[in-house]
Amino acid sequence: MGVVVNLDQERAKSSPLDRLAKLVEDDLKAANTAIVERMHSPVSLIPQLAGHIIAAGGKRLRPMLTLASARMCGYTGDxxxxxxxxxxxxHTATLLHDDVVDESDLRRGEASANALWGNKASVLVGDFLFTRSFALMVEDGDLEVLRILSQGSSILAEGEVLQLVTANDTETSESAYMEVIEAKTAELFAAASELGPVIAGRPKKEQDAFRAYGLNLGIAFQLIDDVLDFSAKQESLGKAVGDDFREGKITLPIVLAFARGSEEERTFWRRTMEELDQNDGDIKHATDLLVKHNALTDTVERARHYGAIARDALGVFPESDIKTALLDVIDFCIERAY
Known part of the structure; x- marks a missing residue:
């Protein structure tokens, strides 16, 4: 007797990232092998430290965007x-540098590389990984690929500097903040997604579509991260609630609450974010103000807006299992807030 399988129920049992990983399983295994091989160095500290953060690096979402976009565009090479x-x-190089800049002791619930080996080693191994990425770009040999990745790396670095400039500045505008996250987070999503149709030789229209998908997915992803800093769910993601708040990072919920608040409330934000004069109970008060002014819910709504743009971008492609998984990833990134 045949067994009827409810596909919707089966999809509900696994996360969209798991389903996407399954669809590119062989490619992902090959990529992981390449990562381990290419981070090798006779200087033992390099693979030791790099391996620590790569092992704690999560679901490999960005590399999967490259693998999935290539396969969805009919690419059959390697x-x-x-x-x-x-x-x-x-991505890993930027994480190493970020943890040093932010003086972070944890990365996804584990001790950060800088906490274990110190700032100097973390910065230098981050530099090593950047040079490894340059070598891989050159090895590929395609000038358009080199343009996408070198330009993306440059924009990413500019975004990190922009974030440094806006740090602790409560007068940061929403447009200025969006400029920061588009550069420091979304650009690498965009580059990763664009590579697939480029190496598959697809028309410019499809390259632009995948770039738009990645860029807007990356923006939505970061906006939800902003919301999660004030959510108990952070603990399951390896970060304490309010880490960004304690570091004085200006994120969109704070930008919105500051703009909508009274002068008394703005004085609170200036004390805690600009002067970093924080007391017990400030994180709760900050969260209460964000709720009062709908700053968290409005940030999620903005994430939904960018998610919708990402979804529309893939409309030029025919239906497929990979397309469905990529669309589900958008919802997954946004639903992390709940």
């Missing part, structure tokens, strides 16, 4: 394997 490793090296 260039996407090393290019996805290149994306992972760029």
């Amino acid at each position: 260039r996407h394997i090393l290019l996805s490793a290149c994306i992972e090296f760029i």
Whole structure:
């Protein structure tokens, strides 16, 4: 007797990232092998430290965007394997540098590399991973690929500097903040997604579509991260509630609450975010103000807006299992807030 399988129920049992990983399973295994091989160095501290953060690096979402976009565009070669490793090296290098800048002791619930080996080693190994990514770009040999990745790396670095400039500045505007996250987070999502149709030789229209998908997915992803800083769910993601708040990071919920608040409330934000003069109970008061002014719910709504743009961008492609998984990833990134 045949067994009827409810596909909707089966999809509900696994996360969209797991389903996407399953669809590119062989490619992802090859990419992970390449990552391990290409981070090798006779200087033992390099693979030791790099391996620590890569192992704690999460679901490999950015590399999977390269693998999935290539396969969805009909690519049958293997260039996407090393290019996805290149994306992972760029991402990991920025994590190493970010943790030093932020003086973070944890990364996804584990001790950060800088906490274990110190700031100097973390910065230098981050530099090593950047150079490894450059070597992989050159090895691929395609000038358009080199343009996308080198330009993306430059924009990402500019975003990190922009964030440094706006740090602790409660007068940061919403447009200025969006400029920061588009550069420091969304650009790498965009580059990772654009590589697939480029190496598949697809028309410019499809390259632009995947770039728009990645860029807007990245923006939505970061906006939800902003919301999660004030959510108990942070603990399951390896960060304490209010980490960004304690560091004085200006995120969109704070930008909105500051703009909508009274002068007394703005004095609170200036004390806690600009002067970093924080007391017991300030994180709760901050969260109460964000709720009072709908700053968290409005940030989620903005994430939904960018998620909708990402969804529309893939409308130029025919239906497929990979397309469905990529669309589900949008919802997954946004639903993390709940």
